[in-house]
Structure formats: structure tokens, C-alpha cells
Amino acid sequence: MNVKKPDHPTQVLHELNTMRERAELTDVVLEVEGRSFPCHRAVLALCSPYFHGMFTSGYAEAKQERINIQEVSQVAMATILDYAYTGCLQTEPDQVQAVMSAARLLQVDFICHNAAVYMKDHLDVSNCADVLMYADMLANSDLVKASEEYIASRFQQVVLQPSFLQLPLFLLQSLLNREDLMTSSEDNIVQAALRWVDFNQEERLQHLPALCGCFRRSFISSDQLVVELERKCQPTDCKLVYSDSTTQRLGQTRTEMQIFLREENYSFLTYLRSAPCYDPSTGRLHAIELPPQLDYFSVTATARDELYLAGGIFRWIKKPSHVFYQYNHRMNTWEERCGMSIPRARCGLVYLKGYIYAIGGDATKETVERYNPSCDEWTSLPPIPCPMISDFCAVGLNDSIYLISKEGCYCFSITENKWNKIADMIQPPLHPQAVTYQGSIYCVDCEKDWRDSSSTCVEKYNPTEDEWKWSGNGSFTFDSATLMKYGDTMYLLTVIKRWNLLERENHATICIFQYQPETDSWLYLKDKGRLVPPMLEWLGSGSSTDCLTAKMIPTCLGHVGDSDEDEQEDFEEEEEEEMYGHFSHDEYVDENALWRYSISDVDSDNKDGYDDEEGYE
Structure with missing residues (x-):
């Protein structure tokens, strides 16, 4: 037996x-x-x-x-x-x-x-320096490496933490010598070192000449900082010797880019897990990675160009998600942070005064919570006075968050911690999209039903007067539109889709208008493939697109068309049938291919009535 x-x-x-x-x-x-x-x-x-x-x-x-x-x-x-x-x-x-x-x-x-x-x-900004010191004490090389890489990727935030001031000299030198420090200026590195010295000047002043060897003199823009270094080193009677490196740190290669986001592009229509990221200064199109299996989500950028993503529902397995991510510029990946208290889909995600606000998108359509990046925690806030049943958008301006929807418009004061009703838009929007520009809010109803051929105006809200007005000297006809900012300028990108009976396919025409704040008008531009990204088919193949502007690192981003072939092969046939079964083969669109289309002159199909020397009428 x-x-x-x-x-x-x-x-x-x-x-x-x-x-x-x-x-x-x-x-x-x-x-x-x-x-x-x-x-x-x-x-x-x-x-x-x-x-x-x-x-x-x-x-x-x-x-x-x-x-x-x-x-x-x-x-x-x-x-x-x-x-x-x-x-x-x-x-x-x-x-x-x-x-x-x-x-x-x-x-x-x-x-x-x-x-x-x-x-x-x-690891987070508050504990990474402590973990680094602990890992070094244990001689755990893997944990030391992970801690140093994390500090490098969040350098500007970590240097403000008390634990950063406790680092021993050799660990500080190791960090300040890294090529991949995510800081926009060499001045920030010098200031971080001075802060470390000033914490215990009596003992640490002698180390300042050694720290100067970490600084790249050719990239220090402030003469005052150089004078301060020389003044502080006078008692040590040492000559300052700077690093002989003439290359910029990774964080100093950032450039302002446009990130295009469209919800259905990342769910069941394709395996694609990245979003277009366009650099108008070079005309190059990159890709920013997204977390896997996302459906409904929202993204916002902080004043320091940190990106946060909230929401997401795994539609085909019907599992609600509380996920909240922070983008790692160095790795082009998203790192999970403390989850929201409840699942949210299509929530308003707004950065304002150091905090992230997640608004609506829950089962009740009215709850609000605030995220504190410094301690990775969420706090509940007063709910929206009116549930947001239809599409809405949220933007931050001054000390308030503004909520715009067909049901009405509201304002949340972060100083008073309460909501107030404000004036409604002249034309209540079905699909509002808004940006802030020079102290005002600009909003457009960005998506039209295919049967709707009416024209639409951009509306402008003045918070001081609590009043909406038409912006510009005319209206726009489009199927979808995107308000976006780049540099100090605001643009309106419109897409008109037309069905070609002979070719039996859609053709899209893209027009771009530049806002003229002096005259409150919109100037039609003949773009030569720079302001409008080479994504004609992509922009014209779906619904409305959000455009987020942030400083990104070109060398860390992916390339258009990149895909994880192994991951695609791992999908079970039954999962593919569940996601794609209700589409015919003719209807399935490979959006990786759509990105590759380019446009040499977006006004090629434009009709008369546009003048690049005058406003649009």
C-alpha cells in the first residue's frame, strides 16, 4: 500500500x-x-x-x-x-x-x-534616502542600486526630504556624480549640496571642495551660486575644482512635448499600450508607455512635469480598479502608488498647489478625494453638489478647481474647502474639454455626433466676473476638436471626417488655429507638419482626443510602432474572441500602423475662407 x-x-x-x-x-x-x-x-x-x-x-x-x-x-x-x-x-x-x-x-x-x-x-520620496543608507550598511548591492536609481529619478523631490540631509558624504558624492539625475538644471544640484553642507556646516564645510568635483561648471547658469561656493570655501583655503564633464544630465535634456490621450485606443480596439508623444520643435513622434489593460482613465501633469494616472477598468474581465500611477521618466514606465479609496472611471484629475484631485467617476458620480505626493496618501473632500451624470471636465486655476458639464458648472475652493455654483456655459456642452490660459478658462464641446453638422464656438470664462463669453470672431465646424497649449500659446485642433463612397473609407482633414489673446481671435495656420503631429489617420479614426503638455526626455521614450510581440502571442484565443468577436475583420484597425501616416501640408483639403494672415471667419 x-x-x-x-x-x-x-x-x-x-x-x-x-x-x-x-x-x-x-x-x-x-x-x-x-x-x-x-x-x-x-x-x-x-x-x-x-x-x-x-x-x-x-x-x-x-x-x-x-x-x-x-x-x-x-x-x-x-x-x-x-x-x-x-x-x-x-x-x-x-x-x-x-x-x-x-x-x-x-x-x-x-x-x-x-x-x-x-x-x-x-520606495518613495520620503524613505528612499533612509533605505539607501540601510542597504549600504547591509552591503546589499541590489537594494543600494534600486535606491540610488529611485533617488535619481525623483531627485528634485528627494532633496527636500529631511532624510536626504543625513546621507554620508560618499553616498552623496555617488548620487551627485550620476548621469541620470532627473533635474532640469545643474543649479539644483549645487543648491542640494549647499543645503546638505548648511545642515551641519561646522563639520561638513570641509567637504565642499570635494563636492565641487561633482558639479559641471559649464552648466551652472547662476553666477551667484559660483560666488557663494567660492565664499564658503575661503576658510578651507582650497581651490575649487569642478567636474570636467561636458555632457548634460538626463533630466537636463527635457523638452516640451504634446501627449495625446484617447480612451478607446488602449482598451479592446488594439493591443497597443502606448500613447503618441510629439515634439513640435523637431517634428519627431515618440511613444509614452501606459499601464497594461487600461480602459477608462485620466492623466494630469504637475508643475514639475510629473505625470499621474488614475482610474482604469479591465472591461473584458469586469473587474473595477482603484489604480493610481506615477510616471517614471527615466524608465518610461508607470509605478503604482497608493490606490484611490474607491474605483473611478473617467474621473476629473487635476493638479493644483502641490496636490492631485480625483473628482467624480465613481458609482455616485459625486465623491472627491485629494492625493498628497509627499506622503502617498488620499484624503476625502466634500462631494460635488450635483452628481456628474454626463461627460464633464475639470481644470485648476488660482486656488480653485472648476468643473464643467451639461448639468452645470461648479467651483471648489481649496482654501475654503467647499463647492460653489458658478455661471453655466452659454451652450451646455455634451463633451466638454477645457484648458486654462492667461487667467481664464477656455472650453469647447469637443465631439459631435456624426449626424450633427452644426458649428461650435469656443467659450471663455472669466473667474472674476463669473461670466462665459464667446471666444473669437466665428464658429468652427468639426467632428472632433482638441484644445491644447504649447509654450506660451494656445491652439485649437479640429478634425473633419468624410466618407469616401468610391474608396469606402473615411478621410480626415485636420485644421489648426492659434489663439490671439490681444484680439481674442483664432488665427488659421498653414502648418508644415510641425505643430500638427504626423498622426492624421490616428486623429481622424476615433473620438475626441485630450492633449497634455509636459517636458519629457526624448531618449527615454519609445518609438512609434513599438509593440510587445511576445505579449500579443500570450493572449488566449478565447480572450481575443471576447474582445474582438463583435467586430468584422474589415472594422478592426491596427492603430500602430495609423501612427505611421504623415502629413506634409494639413491645409491640402481645406476649402476657401481660411486666411493665414487673418482670423478664422
């Missing part, structure tokens, strides 16, 4: 743990910070080479009934023993380092490894 009881190992371990809790048949007691832990030597020896060596050696501890364990906390020992008797590792975030240190002493490799992985996966 050969019979095996499948759950026997689990039952034995469970019974051993029960016996430990009752102190039954235990043969050793570990004394830790005044607390006694009755244990079984055999279990300890199996999980820890430290205890195995202790109990099988000729040392006195091998026969002692009570053993005093030094340099280990009660909490850490309790966590390690729970793992030894259950196979489960569970601890609070603020105890991970203590548990890892204890596990390293007791040679419990599983805990050491997983604690390091946890710290690597939970």
Missing part, C-alpha cells in the same frame, strides 16, 4: 504552532528584550542556520533551557517565529527594516530576501 495524505505537512506545522502557543513540549525559551518565547529547537534549527549551529555545537547555549538573544527586537523575533511555524511572513511597513536586520543576524534568507524586495517595491 502506498497512500499519501496531501494535507499532512500543513497539519503538522499547524499543530506545532499550536503547541508553541501553549508552550507544550517546547525545549528552549528565547529571551528577547524581557519577553520569553517558548520554542522547539528542531523547528528553529530547520529554519535558521544560526540556531542550527548553536544547537549542534559544543557551546554552552546548546544545552541551556533559556537563551538570551541580543540585537533583536521583540516584534522582529515574533515575526520570525511566526514565519518559522507557519511559513507566512507578515509585518507592518515600519517594522520591515528591524525584521530584515534580525533575519540577517539569524540567517533566515527567505525573510532577508523578501524584506529587501518589499523595500525595493515600496
Whole structure:
């Protein structure tokens, strides 16, 4: 007979743990910070080479009934023993380092490894410098590397944290010498070093000449900073010697780009997991990676060009999602942050005064919460007075967030922490899209039903007067439109789609208008393929498109048409049928291919009535 009881190992371990809790048949007691832990030597020896060596050696501890364990906390020992008797590792975030240190002493490799992985996966601006110092102390090269890379990718935020000032000189020098520091100016690096010196000037001033070797003199734009460095170094009687590097850091190669976002482009219509990212200064089209399997989502940019993404529903598996991501410019990836308190789809996502606001998009269509990037936490705020049932948009201006919809317009004061009703638009929008420009809000109803041939005007809101007015000297005819800003200028991009009966396909015409603030008018432009990205078919193949402007790093972005072929092959046939089954083969559109279309002159199909020297009428 050969019979095996499948759950026997689990039952034995469970019974051993029960016996430990009752102190039954235990043969050793570990004394830790005044607390006694009755244990079984055999279990300890199996999980820890430290205890195995202790109990099988000729040392006195091998026969002692009570053993005093030094340099280990009660909490850490309790966590390690729970793992030894259950196979489960569970601890609070603020105890991970203590548990890892204890596990390293007791040679419990599983805990050491997983604690390091946890710290690597939970790096943030407030703890990354502490983790770096801890990892260096343990000589954990993988965790040191991960911490340094994280600090480099969030340099401008990390240098403001108290823990940054505790870094030892050699770690600071290692960071300041990195090529991939994500900071827009060498001046910021000098200021960070001066802040570190001034924290303890009596001891650290002597290190300033050594730190100067990290600074790239040709990229320091402030003469005042150079004078300050020389003044501070006078007491040390040392000559300043700067780095001889003449290359810009990675963060100094940022350039302002337009990021085009369209919801259905990333869900069930294609495997594509990136969005077009266009650089008008060079005419080059790049791609920004997106998290996988997204459907409804919102993206916003901070004053420092940090990108955040919220929302997302995995439509085909019907699973609501609370996801919230921050973009890593260096890696062209999205890193998950603290999830929103409730699932949101098509929420308004607004950056204002250091915080991110997620508005609506929930089941009630009215809740609001605020994200604090410095501590990775969400806080609930007063709900919207009227549920947002239809499409809406939200923008931040001065100290307020403005909400625009067909149901009405509202304003949330972040100083007063309350909502107020404001004037409604002249023509209530079905699909509003808005931007702020020179102290006002500009809004357009950006998407038309294919049967709607009416013209549309841009409306302008003055917060001081609480009044909407028509903007410009005429109206626009389009199927979809996008308001966007680039540099100090605002543009309106319109798309007109026409069905060609002979070719049995849609053709799109793109027109672009530049806003003239002096005359409150829109000037039609004959663009030669720079202001309008080479995405004629892409822009004309779907619904409205949002355009977000942010400073990106060209060398870190993907290229148009890049795709993960292995991931495509991994899709099961039944999943593909579920997502695409209701489309005919003729209807399926490969949007990777659509990006490759270019336009040499977008006014080729324009009708009379446009004049590049006058406003549009």
C-alpha cells in the first residue's frame, strides 16, 4: 500500500504552532528584550542556520533551557517565529527594516530576501534616502542600486526630504556624480549640496571642495551660486575644482512635448499600450508607455512635469480598479502608488498647489478625494453638489478647481474647502474639454455626433466676473476638436471626417488655429507638419482626443510602432474572441500602423475662407 495524505505537512506545522502557543513540549525559551518565547529547537534549527549551529555545537547555549538573544527586537523575533511555524511572513511597513536586520543576524534568507524586495517595491520620496543608507550598511548591492536609481529619478523631490540631509558624504558624492539625475538644471544640484553642507556646516564645510568635483561648471547658469561656493570655501583655503564633464544630465535634456490621450485606443480596439508623444520643435513622434489593460482613465501633469494616472477598468474581465500611477521618466514606465479609496472611471484629475484631485467617476458620480505626493496618501473632500451624470471636465486655476458639464458648472475652493455654483456655459456642452490660459478658462464641446453638422464656438470664462463669453470672431465646424497649449500659446485642433463612397473609407482633414489673446481671435495656420503631429489617420479614426503638455526626455521614450510581440502571442484565443468577436475583420484597425501616416501640408483639403494672415471667419 502506498497512500499519501496531501494535507499532512500543513497539519503538522499547524499543530506545532499550536503547541508553541501553549508552550507544550517546547525545549528552549528565547529571551528577547524581557519577553520569553517558548520554542522547539528542531523547528528553529530547520529554519535558521544560526540556531542550527548553536544547537549542534559544543557551546554552552546548546544545552541551556533559556537563551538570551541580543540585537533583536521583540516584534522582529515574533515575526520570525511566526514565519518559522507557519511559513507566512507578515509585518507592518515600519517594522520591515528591524525584521530584515534580525533575519540577517539569524540567517533566515527567505525573510532577508523578501524584506529587501518589499523595500525595493515600496520606495518613495520620503524613505528612499533612509533605505539607501540601510542597504549600504547591509552591503546589499541590489537594494543600494534600486535606491540610488529611485533617488535619481525623483531627485528634485528627494532633496527636500529631511532624510536626504543625513546621507554620508560618499553616498552623496555617488548620487551627485550620476548621469541620470532627473533635474532640469545643474543649479539644483549645487543648491542640494549647499543645503546638505548648511545642515551641519561646522563639520561638513570641509567637504565642499570635494563636492565641487561633482558639479559641471559649464552648466551652472547662476553666477551667484559660483560666488557663494567660492565664499564658503575661503576658510578651507582650497581651490575649487569642478567636474570636467561636458555632457548634460538626463533630466537636463527635457523638452516640451504634446501627449495625446484617447480612451478607446488602449482598451479592446488594439493591443497597443502606448500613447503618441510629439515634439513640435523637431517634428519627431515618440511613444509614452501606459499601464497594461487600461480602459477608462485620466492623466494630469504637475508643475514639475510629473505625470499621474488614475482610474482604469479591465472591461473584458469586469473587474473595477482603484489604480493610481506615477510616471517614471527615466524608465518610461508607470509605478503604482497608493490606490484611490474607491474605483473611478473617467474621473476629473487635476493638479493644483502641490496636490492631485480625483473628482467624480465613481458609482455616485459625486465623491472627491485629494492625493498628497509627499506622503502617498488620499484624503476625502466634500462631494460635488450635483452628481456628474454626463461627460464633464475639470481644470485648476488660482486656488480653485472648476468643473464643467451639461448639468452645470461648479467651483471648489481649496482654501475654503467647499463647492460653489458658478455661471453655466452659454451652450451646455455634451463633451466638454477645457484648458486654462492667461487667467481664464477656455472650453469647447469637443465631439459631435456624426449626424450633427452644426458649428461650435469656443467659450471663455472669466473667474472674476463669473461670466462665459464667446471666444473669437466665428464658429468652427468639426467632428472632433482638441484644445491644447504649447509654450506660451494656445491652439485649437479640429478634425473633419468624410466618407469616401468610391474608396469606402473615411478621410480626415485636420485644421489648426492659434489663439490671439490681444484680439481674442483664432488665427488659421498653414502648418508644415510641425505643430500638427504626423498622426492624421490616428486623429481622424476615433473620438475626441485630450492633449497634455509636459517636458519629457526624448531618449527615454519609445518609438512609434513599438509593440510587445511576445505579449500579443500570450493572449488566449478565447480572450481575443471576447474582445474582438463583435467586430468584422474589415472594422478592426491596427492603430500602430495609423501612427505611421504623415502629413506634409494639413491645409491640402481645406476649402476657401481660411486666411493665414487673418482670423478664422
